[in-house]
Amino acid sequence: MKHLRQLEDQSVYILREAYKHFNHLAMLWSMGKDSTVLLWLARKAFFGHVPFPLLHVDTSYKIPAMIEYRDRIAREWRLNLVVGQNKEALAAGMNHTLGRDVCCTALKTNAMKNLVEERGYTGIILGVRADEDSTRAKERYFSPRDKHGDWDFRDQPPELWDQFKTTFPPGTHIRIHPLLDWTEINIWEYIKHENIPFMDLYLDRGDGTRYRSLGCAPCTMPIKSTAKTVDEIIVELRKSTVAERAGRAQDAGRGMEMLRKKGYM
Amino acid sequence: MTQHDQTKPQESLNIVIVGHVDHGKSTLVGRLYADTGSLPEGKLEKVQAICRQQGKEFEYAFLFDAFLEEQEQGITIDTARTFFIWNGRQYIIIDAPGHKEFLKNMISGAARAEAALLLIDALEGVREQSKKHGYLLSLLGVTQFAVVVNKMDLVGYRQDVFDGIEKEYREFLGQFRAVPQQMIPVSAKMGDNIAVRSGNMNWYQGPTVLDTLALFKKEQVRSEQPLRFPLQDVYKFDARRILAGRITAGRLKVGDQLVFSPSNKTAVVQSIEGFNVDPPPAEAQAGQSVGITLDEQIFVERGEIASHRDSVPLVSTAVRVNLFWMGRRPLEKGRKYVLRLATREVPCEVAVIHRIIDTADLAQLQESQSVARNQVAELTLRVKSPLAFDLSSSFESTGRFVLVDEYDISGGGIITELVHDEQEGLREEARQREYAWLTGDVRSEDRALQYGHRAAIVLFTGSAQTGKTFLARRVEALLVADSRHAYLLEGENLLQGLDADLSAADPSFASERVRRYGEVARLLIDTGLIVVSTSKTFGINYQRMAEMIRTLVQPAPVIAVHMSRAGEEPPPNTDLHFAGPQDFDAAARQILEELKKRGVLIQPSGTKTHIQYSI
Numbered sequence: 001m002k003h004l005r006q007l008e009d010q011s012v013y014i015l016r017e018a019y020k021h022f023n024h025l026a027m028l029w030s031m032g033k034d035s036t037v038l039l040w041l042a043r044k045a046f047f048g049h050v051p052f053p054l055l056h057v058d059t060s061y062k063i064p065a066m067i068e069y070r071d072r073i074a075r076e077w078r079l080n081l082v083v084g085q086n087k088e089a090l091a092a093g094m095n096h097t098l099g100r101d102v103c104c105t106a107l108k109t110n111a112m113k114n115l116v117e118e119r120g121y122t123g124i125i126l127g128v129r130a131d132e133d134s135t136r137a138k139e140r141y142f143s144p145r146d147k148h149g150d151w152d153f154r155d156q157p158p159e160l161w162d163q164f165k166t167t168f169p170p171g172t173h174i175r176i177h178p179l180l181d182w183t184e185i186n187i188w189e190y191i192k193h194e195n196i197p198f199m200d201l202y203l204d205r206g207d208g209t210r211y212r213s214l215g216c217a218p219c220t221m222p223i224k225s226t227a228k229t230v231d232e233i234i235v236e237l238r239k240s241t242v243a244e245r246a247g248r249a250q251d252a253g254r255g256m257e258m259l260r261k262k263g264y265m
Numbered sequence: 266m267t268q269h270d271q272t273k274p275q276e277s278l279n280i281v282i283v284g285h286v287d288h289g290k291s292t293l294v295g296r297l298y299a300d301t302g303s304l305p306e307g308k309l310e311k312v313q314a315i316c317r318q319q320g321k322e323f324e325y326a327f328l329f330d331a332f333l334e335e336q337e338q339g340i341t342i343d344t345a346r347t348f349f350i351w352n353g354r355q356y357i358i359i360d361a362p363g364h365k366e367f368l369k370n371m372i373s374g375a376a377r378a379e380a381a382l383l384l385i386d387a388l389e390g391v392r393e394q395s396k397k398h399g400y401l402l403s404l405l406g407v408t409q410f411a412v413v414v415n416k417m418d419l420v421g422y423r424q425d426v427f428d429g430i431e432k433e434y435r436e437f438l439g440q441f442r443a444v445p446q447q448m449i450p451v452s453a454k455m456g457d458n459i460a461v462r463s464g465n466m467n468w469y470q471g472p473t474v475l476d477t478l479a480l481f482k483k484e485q486v487r488s489e490q491p492l493r494f495p496l497q498d499v500y501k502f503d504a505r506r507i508l509a510g511r512i513t514a515g516r517l518k519v520g521d522q523l524v525f526s527p528s529n530k531t532a533v534v535q536s537i538e539g540f541n542v543d544p545p546p547a548e549a550q551a552g553q554s555v556g557i558t559l560d561e562q563i564f565v566e567r568g569e570i571a572s573h574r575d576s577v578p579l580v581s582t583a584v585r586v587n588l589f590w591m592g593r594r595p596l597e598k599g600r601k602y603v604l605r606l607a608t609r610e611v612p613c614e615v616a617v618i619h620r621i622i623d624t625a626d627l628a629q630l631q632e633s634q635s636v637a638r639n640q641v642a643e644l645t646l647r648v649k650s651p652l653a654f655d656l657s658s659s660f661e662s663t664g665r666f667v668l669v670d671e672y673d674i675s676g677g678g679i680i681t682e683l684v685h686d687e688q689e690g691l692r693e694e695a696r697q698r699e700y701a702w703l704t705g706d707v708r709s710e711d712r713a714l715q716y717g718h719r720a721a722i723v724l725f726t727g728s729a730q731t732g733k734t735f736l737a738r739r740v741e742a743l744l745v746a747d748s749r750h751a752y753l754l755e756g757e758n759l760l761q762g763l764d765a766d767l768s769a770a771d772p773s774f775a776s777e778r779v780r781r782y783g784e785v786a787r788l789l790i791d792t793g794l795i796v797v798s799t800s801k802t803f804g805i806n807y808q809r810m811a812e813m814i815r816t817l818v819q820p821a822p823v824i825a826v827h828m829s830r831a832g833e834e835p836p837p838n839t840d841l842h843f844a845g846p847q848d849f850d851a852a853a854r855q856i857l858e859e860l861k862k863r864g865v866l867i868q869p870s871g872t873k874t875h876i877q878y879s880i
Binding site: 002005006010017043044131137138140160162169194240 | 274275276277306345346347348355357369370372373376377405497498500502503505507509511538539540541552553554556567591605662665667669671672673674675677
């Protein structure tokens with residue numbers, strides 16, 4: 001598992017750089033497989049401790065099992081959990097039938113922006129991976145966002161030799177992406193290697209389907225699969241040529257570029 | 266073994282694709298994925314559908330040029346990372362932009378690569394960015410690369426065209442001793458010599474692009490080199506005081522004696538810590554992010570480089586470098602920058618711009634006062650305090666650096682030479698002295714606990730008649746009244762005794778007097794005292810004298826206090842500056858506060874004395 005150790009070493013290095021340079025640092029945790037691996041890597045980097053808060057952007061449309069899992073892990077690992085929600089938009093009746101990009105922007109992007117603004121975070125750690133979609137493939141490990149939270153992909157900072165962008169003008173913040181070099185298979189290989197607890201929604205629980213990517217209940221579809229163990233997931237993924245986020249509605253067309261430009265994760 | 270175990274990757278390799286704009290880099294990547302069946306299902310169809318909708322011809326490049334703007338302009342703006350698995354190896358393909366506007370993006374891509382493919386258009390031939398990228402690959406340390414001559418279909422697959430390009434480009438590369446592993450004639454659009462051998466160029470016997478990828482070797486492990494462990498941070502989350510960092514070369518073991526540079530402190534590795542690792546490792550090697558504990562709680566900071574004693578890094582305040590500049594504004598002499606080398610950050614200035622290198626013909630341009638965006642130059646840099654480093658010819662990670670201009674990383678470079686500075690002799694003396702220093706059973710930690718403070722030196726500087734001796738006496742008195750162990754080291758007192766053999770009238774003895782003064786200060790510091798240093802300057806200027814004393818008292822903490830009559834600039838690294846007439850009692854109290862802030866004076870916390878080291 002030499003390549004997993006290399007990925008881990010790089011991610012740990014990035015997490016430690018983030019912790020050293022940002023006084024107001026937080027990590028986004030969606031309870032999905034990627035951000036849970038990210039959380040585990042933080043425990044690796046800081047020797048069993050997680051020295052910053054974990055943010056969960058709750059759209060209120062999450063699958064209930066996800067919330068149970070969140071609260072259990074937060075208790076067991078003694079996490080400082082901060083939950084953010086765009087209550088205004090929800091009170092006004094926001095839901096996916098009003099348009100998926102409208103709904104994602106209101107309940108996820110804006111909820112996160114509010115949280116960042118309210119609490120004054122200058123560094124946000126996210127579990128984004130380059131192989132998820134082609135705009136994420138162009139991300140930096142340390143990626144600046146302007147005063148409006150927007151991403152200027154035309155003018156990204158240079159990043160070389162593990163020297164990252166850690167200084168920035170007031171009012172802006174940096175997104176930190178320690179998992180950029182990981183693939184979906186690497187995530188599962190690592191979950192197995194480290195025996196990381198994950199939600200069983202990712203497994204076939206008898207009906208011949210499982211979730212490959214987890215989001216809001218109305219916009220996330222399970223895939224046909226009989227994988228009942230992590231090993232079986234890995235075997236299935238090696239054979240598959242279907243995109244990971246094929247079950248995520250907001251990715252259709254040019255959706256992801258537009259969403260991410262506006263600050264989507 | 267199931268069928269899938271055969272395709273399970275054993276290793277991964279980072280490959281960057283570079284070359285002049287429009288020579289077909291993104292097309293090559295698209296083709297490589299399509300021909301190896303590595304595209305996700307539906308991806309080809311989705312992009313083809315978008316093309317139809319926009320009424321333009323499908324190109325393989327569109328598969329990875331993700332941004333709308335990239336597709337509209339038909340150029341790659343930023344580096345994309347994509348993955349594919351072939352023959353038991355996972356390739357991370359980094360498609361770098363070729364347009365000169367986006368050179369910094371190309372550099373970001375190439376800097377993380379272990380091997381490169383450099384594309385040249387057969388019809389256009391060797392162009393400006395073909396040369397620049399070739400040169401930068403060498404500067405970035407990517408020595409493993411192949412040259413791909415693309416669009417052979419447009420020149421009728423003619424061997425003489427290919428041979429001409431090969432000759433010209435090899436000659437160019439030869440000037441900086443770069444040698445490509447292969448030169449491959451291809452057509453990415455038509456699929457010639459990408460994944461399958463072309464029937465159109467039987468005169469070519471070498472490997473295809475895909476074969477060439479397989480021939481690239483995994484980066485040589487740096488674990489056989491001498492140890493380099495740049496300190497990233499010091500953690501105190503629980504009872505353990507953990508020194509964290511990533512080993513950039515060599516290996517370290519429990520029980521090894523480590524030397525930290527530039528402070529010269531030494532300690533023994535007590536344990537290598539981990540989370541969810543059982544049993545804890547006894548050894549770690551290059552590439553690994555680790556945490557260690559030491560047998561003694563020495564004070565070391567982020568940025569220092571730990572090594573073994575028999576192979577320490579170089580230390581100086583000046584270095585000669587090759588640098589490429591990506592800044593929004595030109596690099597200029599006299600402006601302040603921050604140099605970042607491994608985990609060290611230190612203010613620096615450009616001392617000399619030796620020459621600008623024209624990457625198109627490697628010609629030397631006339632002397633210049635500044636380096637423009639996208640230029641490469643040879644410089645001498647001067648840093649504000651001693652920097653531990655290596656030459657890039659012997660160590661990769663500790664031989665290169667970036668320069669930060671305001672908020673932005675704006676330049677990158679490699680160190681080619683150590684530039685000798687005035688302190689070199691004393692620095693070596695201090696280093697050898699610290700290594701050879703013998704101690705009894707009492708450690709400096711034990712003394713600190715007994716005395717209620719760590720040892721340190723309060724170093725006064727300033728011209729004559731500024732009241733520094735007067736203030737120094739106040740500080741000594743205030744410290745002793747506060748039950749601390751302090752001693753005023755007055756330079757005058759050495760003249761009649763220790764310096765009696767040096768003729769007072771002879772100015773050539775001035776440095777020797779300072780050297781002796783510094784060594785006496787070092788000895789007193791080792792007894793656990795807070796040395797309050799004030800002295801006439803023995804006839805050399807106070808800035809130089811302060812530098813010499815600083816070098817000699819390494820690794821003790823120095824609190825530098827400068828006194829001046831009116832608004833003159835204090836020497837570098839001054840901690841407290843008093844200008845004009847002073848309330849001396851207030852100034853003395855301020856110095857004590859600084860000693861507390863720096864963790865020299867231990868604060869009583871409850872009934873137990875607690876030493877705070879992680880400052």
